[in-house]
Amino acid sequence: MKETRTGLCMYCGMACQLNYVFENGRLARVRPLRTDPVSRGAPCIKGLTLHEVVGKGRLKRPLVRRSPWRPPREASWQEALGLLADWLRDADPHEVMVIASGKTSNEDVYSLVKLARGVIGTPNVDNCCGRLCHAPTITVLKDIYGIPASPGYFDDILSLDLLLLAGTNPASNYPVMFNRIIAAKRRGNLKLITVDAVRSETSQYSDYPLIVRPGSELAVFNYFARSIIEHGAYDDEAESLPGFREYARAVAPFTLELTARISGVSEQLLRSASLALIESRARGVANGMGLTQHSNSVETLYALYDLSLLMSAKVVTGRGEVNVQGAGDMGASPDSLPTGGMETFSELSRLWGLPVEPVRGVTMSEAFFHEPMGVYLISSMNPAHSMPATDIVARRLENSFAVQMDSYYNETSEHATLILPTPLLVERDGTVTSGERRVRSIGSPLAPPPGTRREWIIAAALARLIGAGDKFDYDSTWDITREITRVVPAYRQVDAEKLMRGEDQWASKSIRWKRFRPPVFKGLDEARSPGYPWILTSFRSSHHFLSNEATSKSETLSKFPERPGLYMSREDMECLGLADGDLVRICTRHACKELRVYSSHKLPRGVLGAYWHFREVEFNRLVPLRFETVTMTPQYKNIPARLEREGRVLRPCEESGRKG
Numbered sequence: 001m002k003e004t005r006t007g008l009c010m011y012c013g014m015a016c017q018l019n020y021v022f023e024n025g026r027l028a029r030v031r032p033l034r035t036d037p038v039s040r041g042a043p044c045i046k047g048l049t050l051h052e053v054v055g056k057g058r059l060k061r062p063l064v065r066r067s068p069w070r071p072p073r074e075a076s077w078q079e080a081l082g083l084l085a086d087w088l089r090d091a092d093p094h095e096v097m098v099i100a101s102g103k104t105s106n107e108d109v110y111s112l113v114k115l116a117r118g119v120i121g122t123p124n125v126d127n128c129c130g131r132l133c134h135a136p137t138i139t140v141l142k143d144i145y146g147i148p149a150s151p152g153y154f155d156d157i158l159s160l161d162l163l164l165l166a167g168t169n170p171a172s173n174y175p176v177m178f179n180r181i182i183a184a185k186r187r188g189n190l191k192l193i194t195v196d197a198v199r200s201e202t203s204q205y206s207d208y209p210l211i212v213r214p215g216s217e218l219a220v221f222n223y224f225a226r227s228i229i230e231h232g233a234y235d236d237e238a239e240s241l242p243g244f245r246e247y248a249r250a251v252a253p254f255t256l257e258l259t260a261r262i263s264g265v266s267e268q269l270l271r272s273a274s275l276a277l278i279e280s281r282a283r284g285v286a287n288g289m290g291l292t293q294h295s296n297s298v299e300t301l302y303a304l305y306d307l308s309l310l311m312s313a314k315v316v317t318g319r320g321e322v323n324v325q326g327a328g329d330m331g332a333s334p335d336s337l338p339t340g341g342m343e344t345f346s347e348l349s350r351l352w353g354l355p356v357e358p359v360r361g362v363t364m365s366e367a368f369f370h371e372p373m374g375v376y377l378i379s380s381m382n383p384a385h386s387m388p389a390t391d392i393v394a395r396r397l398e399n400s401f402a403v404q405m406d407s408y409y410n411e412t413s414e415h416a417t418l419i420l421p422t423p424l425l426v427e428r429d430g431t432v433t434s435g436e437r438r439v440r441s442i443g444s445p446l447a448p449p450p451g452t453r454r455e456w457i458i459a460a461a462l463a464r465l466i467g468a469g470d471k472f473d474y475d476s477t478w479d480i481t482r483e484i485t486r487v488v489p490a491y492r493q494v495d496a497e498k499l500m501r502g503e504d505q506w507a508s509k510s511i512r513w514k515r516f517r518p519p520v521f522k523g524l525d526e527a528r529s530p531g532y533p534w535i536l537t538s539f540r541s542s543h544h545f546l547s548n549e550a551t552s553k554s555e556t557l558s559k560f561p562e563r564p565g566l567y568m569s570r571e572d573m574e575c576l577g578l579a580d581g582d583l584v585r586i587c588t589r590h591a592c593k594e595l596r597v598y599s600s601h602k603l604p605r606g607v608l609g610a611y612w613h614f615r616e617v618e619f620n621r622l623v624p625l626r627f628e629t630v631t632m633t634p635q636y637k638n639i640p641a642r643l644e645r646e647g648r649v650l651r652p653c654e655e656s657g658r659k660g
């Protein structure tokens, strides 16, 4: 007996629809869905190998750990939730941190936000992918365009003649977006400018592959803007926008010579890229982690999005996890509410029938590193792998009542007090909002494993135990969807009934204003120093997803050759007399670690890189506590590092010109 069900993929923010093929009741294959407007019938290999992943190594019973050094024991749901409710009742609300996830549905995130702000009474609510990846992008888009999302559509790419991709690698990370780039190139019109610190799968297709000194991107964008203004290659509208004069003044000092010196890119390449921009008519812009995960990222992003405004460019930035856009929209952020800014608190309070304080909470970065909490309630996130300084994260989890809601036993589970098994995204109904604010029904292609409970069910049970159960009186996930369309302004235009029938909807894409905010150049965010002469950065593989819990379970994906080690340029390897597989010791200002080193054509001289997915690499144990100060997004890129081998310090050859 064969049956096919349609449902979403659970990985990236493109949110493709797939065909799940069952044979005799068992998921046998995942196939493309030809009619899906997002994948256009060509999803990527991660989606197509989901059948190798979903059933394996799952948590099925709640686990309770009595002391940090003991293994956890199984518990009933009643015991687990009773214990948690007791802790929540006794805790100072401001010492509770709730972390929602972009790997769950809008309805699950919304319920956790309602539980946090309305029932527990804590403003400390955040979401994993939002904080650690695109919080700086959203801050800047809100300021410049008045919208906390990408105003463009992925299909806009098809009609561009120039696309500026800065610190993002869609060929690996958003494959179906990249398919649009290739389609537009095949038609012959699209030129690509990439601005990266390493060569990526995407930059190989670039017409102008700029490899910049990490953290120097602001200078490049300002130079482009200066050239465009000099040539008058912008729409008249730009001149009439607020801040134009100040912007023109701010970019004026970025001459070709100065920019080449700051960025390390040749004058010739900079000039030809800027000419391409000047000559193009339909321009687009997107950025990724190569820009956001720096301590100076907000200023750099002002430079990029001011440039987008000047060029009347379409903004087509992809958004990380499958539902990270939705998680932010649902108010899983310490400085906003589901109804909007803090000033909307009384409206939210009225709609919920629950007290809501107009208080800004702390981000999860602050909650782990600056203002430790008594209780952490963590949904589908693995902070002991994905946050910086993971040794400190582990200690925080051990010294608190740390509750993890997750599908797998991962590094965070090693330190959690309570582990609650949840279904994967593809085992849920309800909705997600993709990177272009397309709201889609998940379609529940698979049934949740017995013993698991999703976040909204957990939130409702806790609310009942704490005494606000009537406010969580939902019969189904779709009751919450309907509530969302009443409460969240950007979703008022969304029709929950149409979503239920599987029709896509759009959350608001309206640009509310356009204004320049001149960027301030404060120098590189981190520079090499004699003690730390290398730059270390992290990037992603197209075959692994985040901390690799799910993707490592696929036989097909595991066959690809990415290695859990440290990558270095061939030139540096040769010059230092290193061979593939040699052990080296890498130290940052936070920690040291022994790793095997491999040569890679991706890395320029003096830069080291690693896939941070792999558990063995423990990349984030090396990442020091350095954050962008407005958004508290960690600096995972551009980390000064020292390299040693057998007690000898190895220096990049470009610096010393001789063997270490």
Ligand SMILES: Nc1nc2c(c(=O)[nH]1)N[C@H]1C(S)=C(S)[C@@H](COP(=O)(O)OP(=O)(O)OC[C@H]3O[C@@H](n4cnc5c(=O)[nH]c(N)nc54)[C@H](O)[C@@H]3O)O[C@H]1N2
Pocket: 010, 011, 103, 128, 129, 130, 132, 133, 134, 289, 293, 320, 321, 380, 381, 382, 383, 385, 386, 387, 406, 407, 408, 409, 410, 423, 424, 425, 426, 538, 539, 545, 546, 547, 548, 549, 550, 612, 619, 620, 623, 636
């Ligand atoms: N060095 C370095 N660190 C980084 C980054 C970087 O570029 N470099 N990037 C940062 C970014 S952008 C992000 S978003 C964070 C992510 O960091 P996390 O949000 O911690 O992501 P995961 O590591 O996938 O951990 C989440 C857990 O979700 C669980 N899970 C539950 N349901 C699902 C599901 O339906 N699908 C999947 N795939 N997993 C599920 C899995 O058990 C997994 O262990 O990491 C950040 N950390």
Ligand SMILES: Nc1nc2c(c(=O)[nH]1)N[C@H]1C(S)=C(S)[C@@H](COP(=O)(O)OP(=O)(O)OC[C@H]3O[C@@H](n4cnc5c(=O)[nH]c(N)nc54)[C@H](O)[C@@H]3O)O[C@H]1N2
Pocket: 012, 013, 129, 133, 134, 166, 167, 168, 169, 170, 172, 173, 174, 195, 196, 197, 198, 199, 200, 212, 213, 214, 215, 217, 287, 288, 289, 290, 291, 319, 320, 321, 537, 538, 539, 540, 541, 542, 543, 544, 545, 546, 637, 638
């Ligand atoms: N296969 C796969 N797909 C994914 C994910 C995954 O883990 N695996 N994760 C999803 C998530 S949560 C996110 S947020 C997105 C992230 O997707 P991207 O935004 O593309 O993030 P990264 O791959 O971390 O970094 C992108 C590129 O930035 C460049 N880079 C590195 N350091 C620097 C720097 O200092 N300056 C500049 N200019 N460039 C630099 C490198 O070329 C790198 O390839 O991908 C999503 N899609």
Ligand code: SF4
Pocket: 009, 010, 011, 012, 013, 014, 015, 016, 039, 043, 044, 045, 046, 047, 048, 174, 175, 176
């Ligand atoms: S990982 Fe992203 S691009 Fe690949 S199938 Fe899933 S949603 Fe589509």
Ligand SMILES: [Mo]
Pocket: 129, 130, 132, 133, 134, 319, 320, 321
């Ligand atoms: Mo992310």
